[in-house]
Amino acid sequence: MKNYLISQMFEKMADSLEFQGENPFKVNAYRRAARVIVSLTEDIENIWKMGNLREVPGVGEGIAKKIDEFLKTGRMNKYEEALSEVPDTLIKLMKIQGLGPKTLFLINKELGVKDLEDLKKVISDGSLANLPSMGEQKVNNIKRGIEWFLHSKDKILLGKAYHLVERIIEELKKRVDIEDITPAGSLRRMNETVGDIDILATGNNPKKIIEEFTSLSNIAQVIACGNTKGSIITKEGVQVDLRIVDRSSFGAALQYFTGSKSHNIKMRTIAKERGLKINEYGVFKDEEKIAGKTEYEVYQSLNMKWIPPELREDRGEIELYLEGQSIEIIQQNNILGDLHIHSVWSDGVFTIEEIALKAKEYGYKYVAICDHSQSVKYAGGLTEKEIVRQIEEIREINAKIPGIEILAGSEVDIKSNGNLDFSDKILEKLDIVIAAIHTGFKQNVTQRIITAMENPLVNVIAHPTGRLISSREGYEVDIAKVIEKAANTKTFLEINSYFDRLDLNDINCRKAKEFGAKFTLGTDAHHIDQFWTMKLGVGVARRGWLSKEDILNTYEIEDLMKYLKIKRQ
DNA sequence: GCCGTTTTCGGCCCGACTGTTTTCAGTCG
Numbered sequence: 001m002k003n004y005l006i007s008q009m010f011e012k013m014a015d016s017l018e019f020q021g022e023n024p025f026k027v028n029a030y031r032r033a034a035r036v037i038v039s040l041t042e043d044i045e046n047i048w049k050m051g052n053l054r055e056v057p058g059v060g061e062g063i064a065k066k067i068d069e070f071l072k073t074g075r076m077n078k079y080e081e082a083l084s085e086v087p088d089t090l091i092k093l094m095k096i097q098g099l100g101p102k103t104l105f106l107i108n109k110e111l112g113v114k115d116l117e118d119l120k121k122v123i124s125d126g127s128l129a130n131l132p133s134m135g136e137q138k139v140n141n142i143k144r145g146i147e148w149f150l151h152s153k154d155k156i157l158l159g160k161a162y163h164l165v166e167r168i169i170e171e172l173k174k175r176v177d178i179e180d181i182t183p184a185g186s187l188r189r190m191n192e193t194v195g196d197i198d199i200l201a202t203g204n205n206p207k208k209i210i211e212e213f214t215s216l217s218n219i220a221q222v223i224a225c226g227n228t229k230g231s232i233i234t235k236e237g238v239q240v241d242l243r244i245v246d247r248s249s250f251g252a253a254l255q256y257f258t259g260s261k262s263h264n265i266k267m268r269t270i271a272k273e274r275g276l277k278i279n280e281y282g283v284f285k286d287e288e289k290i291a292g293k294t295e296y297e298v299y300q301s302l303n304m305k306w307i308p309p310e311l312r313e314d315r316g317e318i319e320l321y322l323e324g325q326s327i328e329i330i331q332q333n334n335i336l337g338d339l340h341i342h343s344v345w346s347d348g349v350f351t352i353e354e355i356a357l358k359a360k361e362y363g364y365k366y367v368a369i370c371d372h373s374q375s376v377k378y379a380g381g382l383t384e385k386e387i388v389r390q391i392e393e394i395r396e397i398n399a400k401i402p403g404i405e406i407l408a409g410s411e412v413d414i415k416s417n418g419n420l421d422f423s424d425k426i427l428e429k430l431d432i433v434i435a436a437i438h439t440g441f442k443q444n445v446t447q448r449i450i451t452a453m454e455n456p457l458v459n460v461i462a463h464p465t466g467r468l469i470s471s472r473e474g475y476e477v478d479i480a481k482v483i484e485k486a487a488n489t490k491t492f493l494e495i496n497s498y499f500d501r502l503d504l505n506d507i508n509c510r511k512a513k514e515f516g517a518k519f520t521l522g523t524d525a526h527h528i529d530q531f532w533t534m535k536l537g538v539g540v541a542r543r544g545w546l547s548k549e550d551i552l553n554t555y556e557i558e559d560l561m562k563y564l565k566i567k568r569q
Numbered sequence: 570g571c572c573g574t575t576t577t578c579g580g581c582c583c584g585a586c587t588g589t590t591t592t593c594a595g596t597c598g
Contacts, residue, residue: 025581029570060571098587100596133595137588185598198598229585241598256583261598268582279583 340522509544
């Protein structure tokens with residue numbers, strides 16, 4: 001699937017053209033096409049083969065031609081041109097806060113700056129400050145921008161941001177009276193990674209709230225401290241912005257700061273067509289404010305139902321809601337259990353009994369213990385003898401602890417030769433069998449997974465792409481083929497909720513749903529303190545437009561057991 | 570470069586802030 005690759009090419013072209021001072025609307029057209037293409041659930045190559053490129057929103061004559069050229073020849077002339085004209089090291093400098101394309105162009109043209117070293121040099125020798133429209137303040141800002149650029153890390157994982165923002169809100173609430181406070185931005189949309197964290201609040205004394213915010217513990221730097229907006233960098237290097245808004249505008253501001261950008265642009269364009277104006281203060285007809293107190297009102301003003309934040313990516317949700325439809329996506333409280341947990345039997349930290357008690361406390365009705373199998377030595381995989389003993393233990397604990405059902409499962413390894421790590425005789429004894437790749441990431445992965453799915457005893461494929469968000473691209477796997485096979489063999493696909501996995505991701509979930517596949521949610525928890533990450537998995541499911549019915553963990557235990565047996569019959 | 574229940578040409582989301590200028594360009598979210 002070349003969607004990501006092609007999207008990146010257009011993104012880079014946009015950067016290059018922007019730098020060269022091209023018409024900003026043209027630049028934007030490339031960016032829009034890039035955003036749309038990366039969000040497509042269908043393989044762009046298929047769309048191309050069917051001759052339907054022009055039906056993709058944002059793809060017109062010019063961009064369609066370029067895609068066609070690339071898919072036919074493997075090259076794109078205009079792309080190569082754009083890259084050769086502007087060195088990559090220069091484009092990267094646009095990431096520096098306070099340094100945009102116009103200024104960068106000037107610096108490059110007048111002073112010959114081509115990379116970060118050059119830039120530092122012209123700052124220290126004073127030649128930058130001598131450029132027209134360049135003053136002391138601007139140079140200082142660029143200096144600060146460079147520092148931030150150097151020590152800031154990439155985007156942070158959703159799971160980490162989630163924790164961080166909870167801590168901040170909790171501490172702030174203790175210090176000062178706040179009426180309402182909530183995270184906005186990509187965190188609220190449950191993006192798998194988050195850049196800055198945006199928080200929105202209302203209260204009687206905005207100035208005081210901002211003051212307290214900018215003096216929280218765990219702050220490395222205060223960037224801004226005004227009357228209604230404060231901005232800090234935490235010791236982890238994460239920028240957090242807090243805005244205090246008026247009660248009467250809270251909904252409009254929340255909608256505005258939740259984004260996504262493309263969702264909002266489309267909303268505002270539609271509003272404009274209808275003679276309305278949407279901004280962060282409300283929805284206006286001429287001068288009159290007709291909505292803004294709640295998000296519900298904002299959507300209502302365009303005759304739409306409220307759109308859940310996780311759907312706001314301009315992936316067709318606006319068109320759907322405009323028709324008066326809505327999507328019934330899964331809710332956090334629909335989840336009745338966790339279907340992938342490790343115990344001390346392999347590399348987990350807690351005993352099965354401890355897990356069961358914690359799960360019960362959590363309000364779950366069941367949990368599946370799925371420890372590793374024998375060949376996964378580094379994770380203490382169980383031998384066939386051991387798993388037989390483990391099944392016995394699970395049955396005993398089930399008899400002992402009422403109110404929670406423990407399923408005997410296994411995360412059985414799909415070995416590099418394609419065989420499963422346990423014999424069918426063992427697999428038959430288990431309530432749930434999750435198959436997973438842990439070795440041979442480049443060895444025939446697609447076929448190995450497909451063969452595993454053909455085994456009627458395999459219920460689930462765990463973390464189907466194997467990616468680690470922060471560090472690993474994933475197996476060499478044709479995920480489209482896996483999805484199709486999963487749907488055909490009634491094998492569930494896991495949404496692994498471990499915060500560095502979130503695998504399947506949102507787009508693959510949606511694609512899989514279109515093929516008729518079903519899903520399980522599992523935290524892959526090795527510690528009972530990791531149960532909460534189920535929220536992240538539910539977030540992915542919601543972003544993937546999945547409903548309650550699509551996910552096995554939402555069914556009562558009797559139905560769940562029935563679904564697990566279907567494939568075996 | 571895209572797009573069209575006003576349009577095949579002439580628009581393209583909206584506002585705040587900053588810094589350098591005397592009315593605005595650049596940057597950001």
